[in-house]
Amino acid sequence: MASATTVLAATAGCQTNSCTPTDPGVAQWPQTRASPYNTNAVPDQSTLTAGGDYWTSSLADDIDITGLIATNDTVVVVGRTSGENNGILTTVQLDDGSSDTTHELNRRPTGPPALAGSIAVTPVLGDYTEPSTGGLVALDTASWTTTWTHETAGRPNPPTVADDLLVATSDQGDVTALAASTGDTQWTRTFGDDHQRASIPAPPAVDDDHVYITADGSAAQGIYALDRETGETQWGIPGPNIPEPLVRTEDVVLASYDRYELAAFDAADGERRWSKAMYDGGLFAPAVGHSRVFSADEETVYAFAAFVFS
Structure with missing residues (x-):
């Protein structure tokens, strides 16, 4: 039986079939998105200390946890049934670990809600x-x-929500802005051409003015800032391969190249503001907190003064 503690470890660390909570393998650990600015940081969170289990909550033996997200008083957990094309969504109370209701999904979840x-x-x-x-x-x-x-043309990324705006993306180049409360489409973009659609490899970052995405494909590859209201491209940086989520903080967009470099671009016009070289392979998405930018490659964790470069 999976406890809530195990559920949290599995969600944080296991993104491959060979990965287990006690042996994470080579999987990259996702980070908290925290806000529409996608800063991947919660600097006001009280300090976490080691201790015993607060509570455990058991789920069915045949459920594999796909992802979870927490509100002030509830954890929403999604999972899938091994070997089946369906899944479940359940809520767990943060104060005592009690499970309220479990709803069956007739399609298999691919990530956190x-x-x-x-x-x-x-x-x-x-x-x-x-x-x-x-x-x-x-x-x-x-x-x-x-x-x-x-519906999306390809496999969807986890969506991004900012106020009543929800942005859906997929590995077939779709970017769609929806009303989060109703699902009504506000605008749609497709990256690529008639011969090959580009992949949108990660969920976007969203601020008051723009939706920031990355695309990967022969017909469209790079970083793009789309108008939040219309979806029109406001600026683009063709070329870079950015497989990890962008991070929007202060007046810059942070991008981890697939190898060797973290770069900051002006959020208003895409001008390159600064970059830092890293030398040990693939990079994780950066995190921001306490006036620092934190990044890591396969060997080293780096902390930079966030805005000394501006």
Whole structure:
């Protein structure tokens, strides 16, 4: 039986089939997104100290945890049934670990949900006949009813929510802005061309003005800032391969190249502000907190004064 403590470890550390909570292997650990600015930091969080289990909450033996997200009083957990093309979504109370209700998803979740009020929006695969497609399912955890669904041409990334804006992306170049509460489409962009669509490898960062994405493909590769209201490209930096999520903080967008470099670009116009070389292979997405930018490659963790370079 999986405890809530095990669930948290599995979600933090295991992104490959060979990975276990006690032996994470080579999987890269995802980081808290924290806010629409995607700073990957919660500097006001009280200090975490070592201690015993506060509570445990058991899930069914055949459920593999796909992801979770926490609010002030509730943890929303999504998982999938081994060997099946379906999944579950359940809520767990933070104060005592009690599980409220478990809802069956008729499609397999691929990552953690995003929350818009009481609505949990989960990325899911298409049906078993179309495994390369997918979409989003929005479930109201107050009424346990499906509020809306959205289909994507490819496998979806976890969505990004900022106020009532939800941005959906996929590995087939789709970028769609939706109303988080209703699922109504506000605008759609597709990156690539008629011969090959580009992949959007990671969820976007969003601020008051822009949606920042990366694309990877022969017809479109680089960093793009899209108008939040219309989806029109405001600026672009063709060329760089950025597989990890962008981080939007202060007046810059931070980008971890696939190897050897962390760079900061002006959020307003895309001008390159500074960069730092790293020498030990692939980079993780940066995190920001206490006026520092933290980054890591395969061998070393780096801390930079965040805005000395500006």
